[in-house]
Amino acid sequence: MTKTYSMDSLKEKLAELSDVIPTHSSVVYLDYPLYGNVGDLLIMKGTEAFFNAYGIHVRERWNAENFIPGRKMPKDAIFVCQGGGNFGDLYPHFQQFRERVIEHYPNNRIVILPQSIYYENEENIKRTKDILTAHPDLHLFTREKASFQFAKRHFQGMKNIRMMPDMAHQLWPLEPAEKPSEPVLRFIRTDKEANESLQEAGEPDTYDWPVMLSDSDKRGIKRLQTLNALNKKAGNLLPIAHYWKRYSDRLVNKSVRFFSRYESVVTSRLHGHILSCLLQKENVVIDNSYGKNANYYNTWMKDIPNTKLIQENGAKTEEPPVLV
Template identity: 30%
Template sequence: MLDNLIPAHGNVVLLDYPNNPNVGDSLIWLGEIAYLKSRYINIQYVCDSKNYNAQQLRKVLDADTIILVHGGGNFGTLWPEEQAFREKVLLDFASTPCIQLPQSIYFDDDEALNRAAKIIDAHSDYTILTRDKASYELVQKSFKSKVFMCPDMAFFMKPQTMSKESTYDCFVLARNDHERSHDWAVILPFKIHGISYQVRDWLNTNAIEKVIYKIEKHSLIFRRVFDKNNLVLMWLWNQLAKFRRNRGAALMQCGKIVITDRLHAHILCLLLDIPHIVIDNANKKISGFYQAWTKSYTKVRFVKDTDSALNEITKLKNII
């Protein structure tokens, strides 16, 4: 699918680097970079939502440049700042080919949906890639843009290698934000008996990540003069994303079995070949992705509640 949309050896700009500690966003970014490198595609400009500069971007665009916007799960009303940035780009470059890399899309407000539709429909060449059927159908119903189904970009990373022995029988990676569906991770410890476990999220940065962030912050004046297209910064961001990926991989390997309600913990477990159990998040992002792409994998179980998760632990232990 992507090969038909993005010509090999072509020129692109890649917008909306995920400058946050969430491991999942970094996995997507690394997959995007890996894909573009595999096709020998030239990245002319990158930015996050804070250092976006439309005037500078116009200077690098040529007749064949395609604007790519980072994928994920922030298209819609769940993450309004990211949606506002996306809409600004579409307004600023309404006649430049633009591809939204694979997203899960969710709107719970008609006014916001109508505003997005007005902006999207005014764009001359906008393509949206979706990670699940519900998002695909929403785009078909609400927007005039082209739309295709596509797996998450994190799958363009190579399979990961296990680097340490598991400390616990079960590792629980649970969301601690407004995308969690309920307090299942709070309830779970009261129901787990006879196995060792740990409950965490993956938003805490380590020392190396903090150092890289400080380098980025304190090099701002230098970069404004000598790195206007953020290509040196992209190298730094890529290193930061790799450290975040490694932090996430280390967490996944803490348990012989993983339970999670984070989509990219699910994907990382697939890449590491770790048996795991997934519980849906608030906007059904995981279930939609699971049904579209990963339900045939034999070492994953999709469940709706903690009791079902506990039942599946025993079954998965038998195939380890």
């Protein structure tokens, strides 16, 4: 029998992460997003909320640009890698960063928070498998059934593969910042994951994360990214993670206010859908280019009230495709 989930139970499900990140343990949080994709910022905020809820001490925070693998770490420090949808070869920069960390720290536990998996090249899958299976204490959490099945099939020899909802669910519930004053928000992605056959982008009333953020917001992000690069050259003397926490809080709060203005949401962004649910808004989620949204919806969200999925007729969502 297929299990049904509520927003309460999805947050409670995340408590199972304490099996591998025990309460009061000490962690190094890696790959936090230093850019303007608010969906990834929601994941980061949910991760930090999880750390706080379970008394986990974060000894260091590093983004993918300023961490130097090989840096000395105590053996009892648990490396915790940011979750999201960039596991595979669609976003190679982040995947290569994770793989370097895994190779450099065979004596530390490494936990990869819930990720969706997508590969276009069979050789890249083999490379990842060799790196993952060589580590004796690596724990991979997949974000939906399709990615879980993919990992079990392609990463044979890796024992610690489990399934967990997105870390943004730790933020449940979010209070709307204001009463709705507009009917429907169309929040449609415009990047490489856009599903052109299902969505209509570019209309005057269509938004995406880059459109929602102001030029001032983008300049602030760029300044912090530049400071981060200079800081690395100087030996990482400045607390970039602290600066970014304050600035990213502002970006997330702005997004909550923006979504709060609308009665309902139509979106092809997974975190447009999740944020709508966190705010208890009626919403329709459109599948992305390779089935990520549909896979997530069918795994966790299909019984959440006032939600609906639009996907290709006959689309298969059992396992992320590999294009070779």
